[in-house]
Amino acid sequence: MSINVNWDLDSIFEGGSQSSALADFLARLTTDLDTLAAADRLAPLTDESQSAWVAAIQTLFDLGARLNQASSFIGCLVSQNVKDEKALQLMGQTEQLGAKLGALWTRFQAAFAEQDDTDWTNLVTQTDLHNVTFYLNKSRELARQKMAPELETLANDLATDGYHAWGRLYDIISGDKEVEFEGKPTSLGQLQSRFYDDPDRSVRQAAFELFEQSWAGLAKTCALALNFQAGFRLALYKHRDWPSVLHEPLLNNRFSAETLEAMWSVVDAKSAKLLDYFNAKAKLFGVDKLAWFDVDAPIGQVTKTFTYQEASDFVVDSINTFDSDIAGYCRMAIDNHWIEAEDRSGKRAGAYCTSLPLSKESRIFMTYNGSYNGMLTLAHELGHGYHSWAMRDLPYGARRYTMSVAETASTFNEMVVRNASYTASRDDQDRLSILGTKLNDAAAFLMNIRARFLFEQAFFEQRAKTQLSVDDLNELMLSAQKTAYKDGLAVYHPLFWASKLHFYLTYAPFYNFPYTFGFLFSNGVYAQAVAEGPAFHDRYVALLRDTGSMDTEDLAQKHLGVDLTQPAFWETAADRVLADVDEFVALAEKVS
Ligand SMILES: [Zn+2]
Numbered sequence: 001m002s003i004n005v006n007w008d009l010d011s012i013f014e015g016g017s018q019s020s021a022l023a024d025f026l027a028r029l030t031t032d033l034d035t036l037a038a039a040d041r042l043a044p045l046t047d048e049s050q051s052a053w054v055a056a057i058q059t060l061f062d063l064g065a066r067l068n069q070a071s072s073f074i075g076c077l078v079s080q081n082v083k084d085e086k087a088l089q090l091m092g093q094t095e096q097l098g099a100k101l102g103a104l105w106t107r108f109q110a111a112f113a114e115q116d117d118t119d120w121t122n123l124v125t126q127t128d129l130h131n132v133t134f135y136l137n138k139s140r141e142l143a144r145q146k147m148a149p150e151l152e153t154l155a156n157d158l159a160t161d162g163y164h165a166w167g168r169l170y171d172i173i174s175g176d177k178e179v180e181f182e183g184k185p186t187s188l189g190q191l192q193s194r195f196y197d198d199p200d201r202s203v204r205q206a207a208f209e210l211f212e213q214s215w216a217g218l219a220k221t222c223a224l225a226l227n228f229q230a231g232f233r234l235a236l237y238k239h240r241d242w243p244s245v246l247h248e249p250l251l252n253n254r255f256s257a258e259t260l261e262a263m264w265s266v267v268d269a270k271s272a273k274l275l276d277y278f279n280a281k282a283k284l285f286g287v288d289k290l291a292w293f294d295v296d297a298p299i300g301q302v303t304k305t306f307t308y309q310e311a312s313d314f315v316v317d318s319i320n321t322f323d324s325d326i327a328g329y330c331r332m333a334i335d336n337h338w339i340e341a342e343d344r345s346g347k348r349a350g351a352y353c354t355s356l357p358l359s360k361e362s363r364i365f366m367t368y369n370g371s372y373n374g375m376l377t378l379a380h381e382l383g384h385g386y387h388s389w390a391m392r393d394l395p396y397g398a399r400r401y402t403m404s405v406a407e408t409a410s411t412f413n414e415m416v417v418r419n420a421s422y423t424a425s426r427d428d429q430d431r432l433s434i435l436g437t438k439l440n441d442a443a444a445f446l447m448n449i450r451a452r453f454l455f456e457q458a459f460f461e462q463r464a465k466t467q468l469s470v471d472d473l474n475e476l477m478l479s480a481q482k483t484a485y486k487d488g489l490a491v492y493h494p495l496f497w498a499s500k501l502h503f504y505l506t507y508a509p510f511y512n513f514p515y516t517f518g519f520l521f522s523n524g525v526y527a528q529a530v531a532e533g534p535a536f537h538d539r540y541v542a543l544l545r546d547t548g549s550m551d552t553e554d555l556a557q558k559h560l561g562v563d564l565t566q567p568a569f570w571e572t573a574a575d576r577v578l579a580d581v582d583e584f585v586a587l588a589e590k591v592s
Contacts, residue, residue: 132397291491318420353384383413411522524573
């Protein structure tokens, strides 16, 4: 059987962006949303009004699922053809619907907060809402921690042209900037991928130096944007009486400061082991010590290439030796044409997996180019698909998991395939490359992300007292990097605070530690899976299914029997990640 490199979207809505079924679907959704928005406010919660509350909340979830279905589908249309004007227009339409639904949720959450505790508990435990209790309780808790609804509305309105506007300003100034590199006009994004990925060290160095220089020219404006948006955030937190800048991101990720502390203390204690990797890599590059622009650089290329058919088979077969149910899912997704993998122009960049909650299916978007990394991407995205698949029959309100656990199944799949390809490879250079990409990930999550976290924490601490200059910010970043990289580099990247978009994401504050959390969490899960063999499968699925309805500590306690607030779990996970270092060092000596 020959394999299809294009996905099937017609089975969702026939006819692409011109689909009349889609147009009808959106029209009905719009009417239903407007109807709920125009409805009278609910009477205070009592035994008599309870059924009206249940109905209204179920409608709210239903609208969310339908909007998700439409926007996932439309996202697919735009990705497969970035010039599909009609699809772009539909996307704008769903964004507006999203804003409306968001406003409705805010209104409901404020109402949740006002109800009596006993009536509320009855509502969420004694009615059809009992399987979305967690989500509703979380929403209510959050509303209770905020200011009065009219003040929150005001703050929200002001944020559009204040707080969030600083992020947009940043997007514009960084997006517009072009420089000349190797005689060609080059965006800063392109320049960045040259200094991270180019196999030629002198190209990396030249690109890096030009990159630092270019950001130095923008740094004053970036510093203002960063200072002002942080000032806005701190003022808002003060009015909400929120004790720390970590309060919001920890709430968003559903774990405690204690857990975060336990994780970072283990990372701090263990990450020096990566210096052995750095030293071996430096030797391969012919330098004494790695520079910032060497850390991510590839160590050769995995020379073996794979057709899409071969990559699919390899992914399925290697997962099958580990878990036949996950492998069965992957086979089904491939055979049912849920994946768009063709290498052609006109597609957007990157890869993702999106779920269609009403169809109980997913679609995976990527551009498969025959490389080893392409195969890993396929395995990774299929992991996301499996996560949704495991949750497909749960109510919509129990399927919403956070960033901290979102990468559990994807990283898990990736690890299985990486290890299988390492075992299958007979070529030392290839094996060295495979271990190198694994250890690059380790350095990214344990060091690079940690530097971002340390910087951001120190920045907010000082920003509470005063505004910071470009020099202040450079100094903070340099010190964060030296700490996180254990003084292991010859050249650092002080302007990283200016160049990294993540510091400017006002919708996701501290967009860093959940990455490290997710990476180590998945490695910890994988370590248990390896130790227990096939018996682990049912617990793994149960864990994935509960990701939308438990705090992360409870999830880990229930399904893994571990306490995330203590170092032990994190130590096992970090040891697993660092286990490749010695093997890499030995192999590097052998090949050089
Ligand atoms: Zn992912």
